[in-house]
Amino acid sequence: MRTGPQYLQSLDDGRQVFLSGIRVRDVAAHPALAGCARTLANLYDAQVRPELQDLLTMEGPAGKRVSLAWMVPKSTADLERRRRMIEHLARQQGGTMGRLPDYVPLIALGLYSARGQLARASPEWAGNVERYFNTCRDADLLLTHSFADRQIDRSKPSAALNHLQVVSRDSEHLVVRGIKSMATLGPLANEYLVLTPPRAGLAPQQALFFSVPVATPGLRFICRQPFSEGAPADFPLSSRFDEMDAWAVFDDVRIPLSRVFLAENVDVLQAAWRQVNVFAYHHILIRMAVKAELFAGVSSLVAQQLGTSQFERVKEELADILRHVETLRAFIRAAEADPVLTREGIAMPNPRTLMVAHMYAVEQHPRLQQTLLSLCGQGVLMAPTHAELGSGELQEDLEHYLSGGPTAPADRVRLFRLAWDLAGGAFATRQVLFEQFNGRDLARNRLQFAQSYDVSTFEQMARRLAGIEPGEEQGR
Incomplete structure (x- = not known):
């Protein structure tokens, strides 16, 4: 498991984050992002504290401690144990942060639990999900995700709009282009999990489940106006817990097939959602x-x-x-x-x-x-x-x-x-x-x-x- 300083160091990876039209070179130090970054670092430090070990962590498959967020529940008792972890972490921010490190692992767990459905269409997709789940758990990575597409003129057909979609492929990659909105915490995450929701008129090339590192070439995050620039004494929540939302722009980004969990299959997407x-x-x-x-x-x-x-x-x-x-x-x-x-x-x-x-x-x-x-x-x-x-x-x-x-x-x-x-x-x-x-x-x-x-x-x-x-x- 990582410590807070290790998490903050991981953000220095050349990611493309833009705020007020200017590229942010050091996201952990930027005034609009630093408060939230420190909050997240404190949570990483908390899970290595001995008195919180049983509450926040578990023994992983290799015998080492891992975050309890990655537990695969088998019973009511497991679900109750997870709830106690979530409650503890949420109470540190009064429930005002929706993208703490324990959240997106549950999206990944949903994919993991749906891998039987994915396997019926492509065994490779199911294997990719399992490897990704295990890798993120063992590396203690901070994940974010997007479902939402940008708001559009709904009188036009979906296929005619610039939703995120596959534009080409080769033997090892998909190439995707387009935009996802509301990538909450995108500037401060390590991994970005992209999931297209079911919608009317969904074109096959727009049906996508995949993941990329936040620092992937061609991926840019365009942040909304920050709410966190006040002094902590006067803005006790927003100064520390403003989990930045951003547009995620994909400019012909190459996605390794090993990171693709579903592509160009609307029926399977709807079944697994x-x-x-x-x-x-x-x-x-x-x-x-x-x-x-x-x-x-x-x-x-x-x-x-x-x-x-x-x-x-x-x-x-x-x-x-x-x-x-x-x-x-x-x-x-x-x-x-x-x-x-x-x-x-x-x-x-x-x-x-x-x-x-x-x-x-x-x-x-x-x-x-x-x-x-x-x-x-x-x-x-x-x-x-x-x-x-x-x-x-x-x-x-x-x-x-x-x-x-x-x-x-x-x-x-x-x-x-x-x-x-x-x-x-x-x-x-x-x-x-x-x-x-x-x-x-x-x-x-x-x-x-x-x-x-x-x-x-x-x-x-x-x-x-x-x-x-x-x-x-x-x-x-």
Whole structure:
């Protein structure tokens, strides 16, 4: 397993990262990326601490310790063990980072569990998946991935657009060209896993599962506007946990066939897709439950600070957040307690339960933010910075007018700056968008759930109680 300094050193590999139109030569030191890079390095350091070894790691096939993120679960107990790891790591950032080192291994595990389906089309693909899974586990690499394509004119056929696609091939490589959007954490990862989702009109040349090192020639990451340029004292979340999103541009990139997991086969892609993602939904839901815990904690402290904890409306709003926390926990435990076993004996947390839970969590997330802002009132917008609080000319005034609560003025400022970062600022807005579209958009998931749900047994019960004979016409 790697340490934090080893992880940071791995980022100095000539990768092409562009921010505000300028190439970033040292991503680990850039002000917009350094906070997140240090956060990730701290997580690598944590897994080599003796007191966390059993929580975060396991014994690998070669007898050496490896990250527990790469465990292949065989039982409910394994899923529960993984959940405890995810909860611990997520709580270090309050659930605000979706691409910690323990996340994309679950996408790779989904591929690993679907290799039987891949093998029916190409034994080479299944073998590539297994080798890749083992290599990334043993090298302790940080992976990121992309599903999303850039937004396009949907009135045009998919094949006519510049989605990522195969443009040529030879005996050892595929050559791909195009763009993927929302490559979250791309600038700070070691490996980039690319997975095309099913979509209407998907052309065979656009059906692709493959991986590349982030520093691959011809691959460029174009970053969005950063949210992390404030001082940590004033922006406690965004200064450390802004996991940069980027467009990933492929300019005739040569992909070794040994790194291709599926190519130009739409039918196999559609068959394997749900299995690829089910483990990731488990992680997403656990992380969102942790984030709900953070909302509960901040909301409770704000109510105490403002002396509103005993107001009936405030009690009800706090109770709503706590019910949300417990509902998510119940979904998670239910999915773990009722796993679906693959033919290879891999225990998948129940996919149907996770799908319903994810839809519920995404629907409720904006309400958490609105509730916190409502509890804070105008104080969350008017909280001074720590520079202002420490100003010789302003300090006396600010300390005087911020006094009177249960904590010192500086601590009141810290609390409200956290609340703003969590619920009100640009970082918070990005959180809403991330949750809404992480795991595909909510409307599409609702439709897919409704279309895939078998209600025949429910209909049989309704017919029996209505006295409708089997096969009887509805209109008789």
